[in-house]
Amino acid sequence: MSERFVDAVDRAKSYVSKLASQKNNYSENIDINKIWQLNDTYIVSPVDSGIVIIDQMLAHQRILYEGAINFLLNTSSSSPQSQTLLFPVKLKFLPNDYSNLLDALPFLNRIGFNLKKNETNYVVLESIPTDMLRGNEAEIIGKILKNFMSLIKDDLSKEKAIALSYSRHACIKHGDNLNDVEMVEIVNRLFGTKEPFICPIGKSSIVQIPVNEIKAKF
The missing domain is CATH 3.30.1370.100 (MutL, C-terminal domain, regulatory subdomain)
Incomplete structure (x- = not known):
């Protein structure tokens, strides 16, 4: 197995270990009535702690x-x-x-x-x-x-x-416009996977921006 792939897997395991405890919090707090698409690339939703941003392509890759x-x-x-x-x-x-x-x-x-x-x-x-x-x-x-x-x-x-x-x-790509039903399906199915926070090669598929970081911008 190539060194590049091994490194990606190691990073993925470390990231999953760190965020696994947050999976239920994210999935339970995302309001499917308040999600929107940003730049035909990201699915965005407010949560209690701030904002969650999901990369639609990497999320669909994880699902597939x-x-x-x-x-x-x-x-x-x-x-x-x-x-x-x-x-x-x-x-x-x-x-x-x-x-x-x-x-x-x-x-x-x-x-x-x-x-x-x-x-x-x-x-x-x-x-x-x-x-x-x-x-x-x-x-x-x-x-x-x-x-x-x-x-x-x-x-x-x-x-x-x-x-x-x-x-x-075969996944949804960056630049693909998604309707509300499609975005909700991706969010629900993503959080039904074993490792929703990373794509299959170890890139982050979900990013959270806490409220305090948003406040610091102003």
């Missing part, structure tokens, strides 16, 4: 990662939910990429994709995970595959490599 890793590592878990494409998409790959795709195919199908081998160098995509936004499916799968191959070269397990690659490229 934990969902995917559960299906990949827990064979007794229920099957992932998928959304069937109205028109199946036929994808063509270069020979080397196609070989890599076949290696990743069982793992992709276990997290909600339905990819079937077609003629040589082709696969047909019939459905995608429910949590994945529709549109640009071919581009997203190509990015997942490229990221997957890079991660397994760092001696990461295929399950974790798929989960990380999927969460990175």
Whole structure:
């Protein structure tokens, strides 16, 4: 495993240990009727102690990662939910990429994709995970595959490599406008994860600004 990834994991564990006791306070104090989106990037909410700011992309990555890793590592878990494409998409790959795709195919199908081998160098995509936004499916799968191959070269397990690659490229992005229902869903699901305060590679997904720090600005 690469030194860079190990360092990120160590930072993540330290951060989670420090903030774990605050999880319930955050989730209970956030008023879903008073959340708003800032710069199409952050979900903001007042809490008793100040303001909580959630990075929408990193939060969604955490949600996707934990969902995917559960299906990949827990064979007794229920099957992932998928959304069937109205028109199946036929994808063509270069020979080397196609070989890599076949290696990743069982793992992709276990997290909600339905990819079937077609003629040589082709696969047909019939459905995608429910949590994945529709549109640009071919581009997203190509990015997942490229990221997957890079991660397994760092001696990461295929399950974790798929989960990380999927969460990175299938997530809501900075710049995506969210409506109130979507923001509430992200907040609720984020606090339902095991490690809501960090994204899968250890970056902070939630920041709190206490009232006293806000007062000090004036």
